[in-house]
Amino acid sequence: MEIGVSDTYIKISNVFIFDDYVIKEYYHRYDFVDHIVKNEMDINMRLLNLGISFIPKLLSVEKNMQKTKLAFKKIDGRTLASLKFSYMEFEEKFKIFMKILNMVKVLHINNLIHNDLSLANLMLNHDKEVYMIDFALSTSFNKKDSINDLNSLTYIGYKIFNVKFDIKADDIHNYIRKIGEIKYELLYKRGFKVKDL
Numbered sequence: 698m699e700i701g702v703s704d705t706y707i708k709i710s711n712v713f714i715f716d717d718y719v720i721k722e723y724y725h726r727y728d729f730v731d732h733i734v735k736n737e738m739d740i741n742m743r744l745l746n747l748g749i750s751f752i753p754k755l756l757s758v759e760k761n762m763q764k765t766k767l768a769f770k771k772i773d774g775r776t777l778a779s780l781k782f783s784y785m786e787f788e789e790k791f792k793i794f795m796k797i798l799n800m801v802k803v804l805h806i807n808n809l810i811h812n813d814l815s816l817a818n819l820m821l822n823h824d825k826e827v828y829m830i831d832f833a834l835s836t837s838f839n840k841k842d843s844i845n846d847l848n849s850l851t852y853i854g855y856k857i858f859n860v861k862f863d864i865k866a867d868d869i870h871n872y873i874r875k876i877g878e879i880k881y882e883l884l885y886k887r888g889f890k891v892k893d894l
Contacts, residue, residue, distance in 0.1 A: 709733065710833075714771065718756060721767045733833050734765045740809065740832040747807055751800050751828050772830070774822035778815065782883055789825070790884050796827040797879060804829075810836050814875045816882055 709730050713720040723734045741755040753769040760766075782790055797819060804811060811818070812834040820828040 717771055719753065719769045719771050721769065723765045723767070725763060725765070734760075734767070736835065737767065737831075737833045740835045743807075743809070744832070749803060749807075751803075751826075752832070753828065753830060772820050772822060772828050774820045774826075774828070776817050776830075777819045777821055777827075777879075777883065778817040780821065782886075787884065793821065793825065793827055794880055794883050797883075798876070800827065800829050801876065808837055812836055814879065816879060819879070 708724075709727065710721055710723045713722065721737075723730055725731065738755065738758060741752065744752050745754060753772050756768040756770055758765065758767055777793075801811070801814070811829065811832065813831060814829075818829060818831045820830060822828070
């Protein structure tokens with residue numbers, strides 16, 4: 698994972714994939730990394746306690762002064778960003794998109810916002826089940842600040858990291874727009890064959 702501040706990006710984590718699990722390793726080079734790690738652990742545990750099954754299960758946490766390792770159950774599939782959808786029937790793609798919308802709905806019903814929704818953070822397995830991954834930037838939905846919660850990475854950055862980022866206006870992603878981008882990419886632009894899984 699990289700965090701972008703203006704034109705500078707800093708690497709704060711690596712991902713290692715094994716047969717049955719995935720390790721997400723965070724480096725404690727910056728103070729805000731502790732906030733990200735705690736946030737990701739808290740959100741994942743909250744989702745698991747709610748019985749939400751479209752996320753990878755957090756198996757263990759290993760922490761020392763230099764880094765924190767989060768072990769997740771591996772999802773046998775690929776990210777939607779790595780697939781092409783042009784060989785799939787429109788109806789199948791639409792079903793996948795509706796599953797994504799339902800996942801977002803379940804999060805919102807439970808007062809959670811993913812905040813980094815993209816094809817890279819959605820996975821599809823061999824049975825065409827969709828999973829949502831990477832909850833590092835997720836936040837709890839605050840009814841007082843609902844517009845800010847849904848719109849501004851600057852606000853999210855402050856809420857999670859207690860740091861104000863210098864993000865240019867065109868760097869701010871709109872959460873609603875991200876759903877539209879996923880719809881466009883999935884339904885109208887990309888394509889994949891089942892054998893690609």
